[in-house]
């Protein structure tokens with residue numbers, strides 16, 4: 001009797017305390033929300049690549065790599081113009097075998113060059129095996145090789161592939177004036193846009209290099225690039241199976257349905273952690289919102305290593321990103337983009353234009369997409385999970401060219417620009433010798449590369465299942481497949497054979 005009574009008292013007390021705690025925490029939460037400012041963030045497209053060294057290289061020491069600068073003609077094709085700019089490059093001579101030993105040049109693309117790439121990775125292994133001198137060149141207009149104080153459209157007119165390849169040619173000829181390099185053979189290694197560069201360099205200046213290694217080169221310029229998101233879909237299907245696809249499909253379909261009602265829109269704003277309601281009537285604002293979704297999925301795929309996409313799929317399965325299918329997509333985006341706890345997304349077209357307006361790598365690369373490559377990652381029309389995000393069309397991407405650069409950069413202009421690049425370099429038929437052409441099958445960029453057959457008898461293609469963008473450039477990881485490692489070794493053998501001829 002006494003016991004029961006005591007228990008009753010105890011239970012009541014616990015209930016009261018729990019209630020009190022709940023009230024307190026509710027109060028504290030709303031108080032915290034007002035006190036801690038939200039951190040607005042903008043998301044950038046996956047249209048450009050930032051070749052950051054893998055995290056596992058963070059602890060590499062800074063020894064052995066040095067930075068230098070070389071004066072280079074600003075305009076290689078105008079003899080009246082004698083202006084030069086200073087091009088940044090890095091070098092590591094720890095393996096150099098002396099006079100006539102080979103030079104390995106890692107070619108920079110639309111990013112800042114980083115010394116760690118000369119301390120690890122597949123080119124580093126090649127240099128070690130062949131007593132090579134390692135160099136990393138920075139692309140004009142990127143990193144610290146910005147040339148101009150302002151990136152006006154006028155100032156960007158010296159930014160193009162022809163000038164960039166000529167920079168490399170000039171650089172190699174200048175280096176070879178040093179007696180120790182007079183008889184050195186040169187090998188180029190490049191990934192992503194820089195893979196195009198090394199392949200096209202071998203084609204245009206075959207007398208300056210014995211061979212190139214092209215990692216994940218999208219060598220076909222294309223404006224309406226629907227295949228990109230098709231491969232993103234396929235990557236999740238291959239790594240996570242039908243079940244994973246249906247989780248993503250439900251989340252995106254629910255979002256599209258919710259966008260049609262007022263109450264649904266409030267749910268979208270919350271699930272996606274938006275700072276403010278979207279401008280629902282503006283197709284470009286909606287395009288940016290669609291991009292928040294697709295660029296997050298494609299970012300995960302571009303950086304994938306075996307197991308990482310399955311890991312994301314397991315989170316969808318377990319419901320750890322959120323409770324409803326739509327909240328799962330919002331939570332996935334926050335996780336993959338590293339959005340802080342009180343962070344929120346600024347999704348206005350104005351903010352997007354602003355992200356491509358400064359003196360940045362992003363703006364320089366966007367200029368190159370408007371004037372050379374397109375590469376606009378539009379919503380597919382083939383039954384993928386992304387098909388419904390129709391705001392992501394050519395007009396959306398083209399409008400950024402018009403507003404941020406020049407009112408003449410319309411769709412016809414960009415189509416003609418891409419045609420010109422394909423005319424000059426041969427598109428998917430580059431007819432180049434001594435270029436190793438490597439692709440990852442789940443890399444969305446491989447759809448604009450030659451990945452099914454060899455380019456020529458001396459330019460073999462290796463396409464590796466489960467591998468993604470530029471996988472071969474990195475160092476061995478425990479999660480790498482045997483096939484990934486084997487292709488890295490094949491490339492090293494072929495390079496060694498070029499050097500021994």
Ligand SMILES: *[C@@H]1O[C@H](CO)[C@@H](O)[C@H](O)[C@H]1NC(C)=O
Nearest residue numbers: 206431432433434456457458
């Ligand atoms: C590539 O090499 C083959 C065989 O040596 C040669 O016949 C062909 O002309 C070369 N092609 C180019 C574009 O140099």
